[in-house]
Amino acid sequence: MMGHENNTFSNDFILLGLFTSSQASLVFFSFIFTIFVLTVTENTVMILIIHRELRLHTPMYFLLSHLSFMDILHISNIVPKMITDFLSGSKTISFAACGIQIFVSLTLLGGECLLLAAMSYDRYVAICHPLRYPMLMNDYVSVLMAGGAWFIGIINSIVHTAYTLHFPFCGSRVIDHFFCEVPAMLVLSCVDTTRYERGVYVSGIIFLLIPSSLIFASYVQILLTVLQMKSSEAWKKSFSTCFFHMIVVIMYYGPFIFTYMRPKKYHTPGQDKFLAIFYTILTPSFNPIIYSFRNKDVLEALKNMLKSNFVQKKQ
Template identity: 45%
Template structure:
């Protein structure tokens, strides 16, 4: 039996143990194994899709543009985000163990918020890139130069790390006075706050303010960018250019709604307003489904990406055919 130490605390008796307990993905569900196997397939599809997109952007010179550079950063974030939660959940399910060490829990929170925060900033910067491309095309190469793109990527990662450090340091120092079972499939901050014996109402206000900085303000900037884009596109005379701009922008808006929408529900509303099952459902959508859908959304509706994929598939046969002709 795991050693336990009982300490007196302001809010009651705090039980200190080596590990937390993760309840898992919808533990009360009758056929949870089907859900786990489905999650594994989604995880593999997400990894494959994002890796293929990264490969295409790397090998095709036509995709060496600011838009695809930022998209490659988004794919990296999605790969890291889904890998920070799903593998541990699957390992616990097949091993029958539900424990996670305090260090591993803190690490999971840190990486989850790092990648989540970076994605919010990246989505905003991608909207700005589209704004410059559509509304100020003559200066696009000057404004979105290589140095600026690099600074954008660094900014998104640093912002995610700073926000994550604040959340992780607070969450992992919360006193736990009741059961150490986290009603979630990974170490999620709202779930840990619910099992703490400390009054977290003040910190919920801090979380709300952070949500404004990383969710509401980015969403407002994204919508402002697309408002200007829409007004510019409406005035475009060439129908082909208008359709291309709308297709690219609609793909990005779809990703934004899929990611920021659930984040508003999770971090902008009081924890008491949603149940553990609702929190898990939203988390599955944000951390599992969205990383799988992003490469599909950006590739299926993007002729440049589809063309790059077809080019890779045709590369060997074409080279062989050219060799025969030359002979």
């Protein structure tokens, strides 16, 4: 056992990644790079707008700013390494770097699951109980929600990162994935990981099934409340908002649940990589557009910020 542990800590892993040297991969690499730049830009702009515009200093936008920050960190934890490996031709990743990738990824994935549920609760209270909103959803509650999402995500990540890296990797050290992810790491272990997989399943219930169920329930209640209103404009706006929000939620939770709540023997590398693209690369790029830039207040704040910067440059 000691030999396995020494071997684990002294050798690098090999990340096969998404790309090869073919021309098709160059096109796909360009697409991933473009998505990365857009995601970082969109979410950074979103944070700046919320910080500068006093009208957006509300619980909803406070939670959105944390979502944007998580998305920046999450995609930056994965894509720069992919880009570096593609350009350099090197696919190695050290044991420590792999551990950091797992820890950061699980922290942000878990935290974002809880944060999305908190945001749906905010919308539910605002639409279904508007008179009680100042009491049920104030600054203290929003800070508690955001802080809780970060804290619980970190604690969960510490446990799973420690367990995953504790397993001996005494065979192949080739990870058939584009980043160090728990299911891909478990495949390399030469011991039985069944008991640990049960722990992953329990975490999946806490971070995936319960939050996603609460989100669906909140949006159903929102739609039922809106249907009781007489305004057709309110119906259209609410249905449009709920529809786009649910698309993003399904894109995020669906592949995430399918990846983390299946036994190891049912995983295939190609399928896992395809699914991971949704919750690591695509969803962070859609979140600012769906949750923020379709909002009139945000667009107005963006125009004011651009005008302000333009006037300052002229002066």
